Amino acid sequence: xxxxxxxxxxxxxxxxxxxxxxxxxxxxxxxxxxxxxxxxxxxxxxxxxxxxxxxxxxxxxxxxxxxxxxxxxxxxxxxxxxxxxxxxxxxxxxxxxxxxxxxxxxxxxxxxxxxxxxxxxxxxxxxxxxxxxxxxxxxxxxxxxxxxxxxxxxxxxxxxxxxxxxxxxxxxxxxxxxxxxxxxxxxxxxxxxxxxxxxxxxxxxxxxxxxxxxxxxxxxxxxxxxxxxxxxxxxxxxxxxxxxxxxxxxxxxxxxxxxxxxxxxxxxxxxxxxxxxxxxxxxxxxxxxxxxxxxxxxxxxxxxxxxxxxxxxxxxxxxxxxxxxxxxxxxxxx
Ligand code: ADP
Ligand code: TRP
Numbered sequence: 001x002x003x004x005x006x007x008x009x010x011x012x013x014x015x016x017x018x019x020x021x022x023x024x025x026x027x028x029x030x031x032x033x034x035x036x037x038x039x040x041x042x043x044x045x046x047x048x049x050x051x052x053x054x055x056x057x058x059x060x061x062x063x064x065x066x067x068x069x070x071x072x073x074x075x076x077x078x079x080x081x082x083x084x085x086x087x088x089x090x091x092x093x094x095x096x097x098x099x100x101x102x103x104x105x106x107x108x109x110x111x112x113x114x115x116x117x118x119x120x121x122x123x124x125x126x127x128x129x130x131x132x133x134x135x136x137x138x139x140x141x142x143x144x145x146x147x148x149x150x151x152x153x154x155x156x157x158x159x160x161x162x163x164x165x166x167x168x169x170x171x172x173x174x175x176x177x178x179x180x181x182x183x184x185x186x187x188x189x190x191x192x193x194x195x196x197x198x199x200x201x202x203x204x205x206x207x208x209x210x211x212x213x214x215x216x217x218x219x220x221x222x223x224x225x226x227x228x229x230x231x232x233x234x235x236x237x238x239x240x241x242x243x244x245x246x247x248x249x250x251x252x253x254x255x256x257x258x259x260x261x262x263x264x265x266x267x268x269x270x271x272x273x274x275x276x277x278x279x280x281x282x283x284x285x286x287x288x289x290x291x292x293x294x295x296x297x298x299x300x301x302x303x304x305x306x307x308x309x310x311x312x313x314x315x316x317x318x319x320x321x322x323x324x325x326x327x328x329x330x331x332x333x334x
Contacts, residue, residue, distance in 0.1 A: 006182070007036035008149035010043035010083065010140075013060035014051050017067045018210035020195040020203035023251050024155035028189050030072060032153060038078040039147050039315065040068055042308075045084050046139060049132040065304045066297035067213060070290045075307045083143065085312035088319035093142035095326060099172050100138055104164050108137045109157065141165040146319050148182040156193040162186035176329040180322070196247045199228045211248070213287060214294045224280045225273075234271035245275045252282045 009029040011017065017026060032038060042064050044057065051057050061082065073080055083089060105111065111134055115125045132139075137160075144152055144165045152162045162184055169181035194202050197209030204210065211223050227244050240246040240262050250258055261278060264270045297304055327333040 005036045005151065006039065006147060006149045007032040007151040007153065008039040008041075008144060008147050009153050010041045010046070010143055011064050011068075012043045012047045013057065013064045014047050015056075015060055015205050016063045016212045016214065018197075018203055018205070018212050019248060019251075020155070020197065020210065022071075022213050023192040023195050024189070025153065026068065026071060028153040028187070028192070030068075032151065032187075033074070033078050036151060039149065040073060040078055040080050041086075041143070041311075041315070042082045043140075043143065044082055045090070045132075046136060049130065049136055062298060062301045062304055065308060066294050069297055069304070069307065070214070070294035072290075075311060079147075079311055079314050079318075080307065081311035081315040082308050085308065086146075086315050086319055088316060088323045089139070089142045089146055092146050092319075092323055092326065093139045095330065096141050096145070096168055096172070097135065097138045099175070100141070100164070100168050104167070105134055105137060107160075108134075108164070109160055110136060137161045137164045141168050144184050145169055145181045146322055147315070148318075148322065149184045150182055151187055152184050153187045153189075156188055159186045159188060172326075172329075178325075178329050180326050180329050192251065195251070196244060198223070198226055198244065200242075200244045200247070211283075214291045216291075217284065220283060221280050224276050224283070227276060227279075229272040229275075232272075235268050237268040238265040238270070238275075240265050243275070245272065245279050249275075249279045249282060252286050257282070 007029070009025060011021065011025060029038070029040060042061055044061055047057060047060065051060070065080075065082075068080065069075070111129065114129055114133070118125050118127050140161045141164060144162065145168070152158075152165075154162060163186070165184050169183050173179055173181055197203030197207060198211070199207070199209045201207050201209060211220070215223060224245075227248075229243070229245060232238055240250075243265070246261070246265070249261065253261070261275075265275070324333060
């Protein structure tokens with residue numbers, strides 16, 4: 001805990017993490033732990049806005065936790081917890097909601113997109129929108145501001161939310177004339193801002209086009225084989241541009257591997273089956289040993305639970321300090 005600067009990120013447990021989550025959020029977040037005091041958490045109450053299936057939620061929480069641990073998160077260094085184990089977050093969320101213009105929530109993209117879709121379908125604009133979904137960014141503001149995060153690594157789609165957190169922090173600090181909150185900044189890696197999925201659209205659980213990080217080998221091969229390619233014959237020269245297989249391959253390959261495969265594409269004689277095999281092998285190599293750790297953790301959820309409880313204890317110490325300072329600022333503590 002010697003680093004002064006704080007980085008924080010949350011992952012919503014709505015399934016098993018996929019390569020888009022890995023490249024866009026998990027890997028950049030884990031790297032930051034080298035230079036920052038890192039907070040990582042499982043945003044289970046954010047998941048509850050859409051996921052109302054008890055078993056799926058439970059399994060997803062452990063899957064996300066096991067993913068971080070298998071990929072190298074060191075719980076002795078980083079603070080790793082489950083959002084719902086830190087009640088101070090929800091207390092702060094209420095306080096912040098009283099400083100957040102409702103218009104922000106109207107403009108939040110998840111809500112706005114849902115309303116636009118409803119209008120297109122000619123149903124009530126708010127059909128299927130619960131209050132949790134509407135005020136989702138407000139809870140995220142509390143997640144970020146409670147721990148004094150300066151740097152929040154997220155995918156492009158989350159940038160707006162971090163900007164809301166900045167705005168409310170500035171507003172609050174200015175109103176009470178105290179630096180209660182640190183002003184956070186989103187970090188987005190341009191090269192991994194949108195990882196494409198099996199069909200070339202953004203990889204997302206909602207499009208059902210994902211490659212989960214820790215699929216068993218056989219399933220991984222099957223999923224990689226289902227990546228959509230064009231109908232060029234084996235002998236034809238091919239381009240890596242606009243190729244859904246290469247779009248994923250390039251994120252895991254070395255420079256030499258990239259040069260080599262570009263040549264193979266250009267020469268012709270390489271079929272899509274070969275390209276997919278190359279991607280499969282690269283993913284196996286990249287995730288194979290972490291997958292063993294992941295499987296072992298998934299077989300012993302009680303061990304994961306111990307790690308999360310320990311993390312929550314540490315998180316609550318920091319959380320309570322800042323919440324007390326905020327309550328003092330607003331006139332609720334003596
Ligand atoms: P999903 O769209 O599959 O539901 P989430 O919304 O749970 O994924 O995203 C979790 C994190 O992973 C966020 O920081 C998000 O920006 C990032 N992320 C998700 N999909 C991608 C992608 N295809 N490319 C880059 N980052 C992504
Ligand atoms: N909303 C983020 C997502 O959908 C998850 C999240 C919740 C988060 N709270 C956060 C990310 C705080 C960064 C910081 O991916």
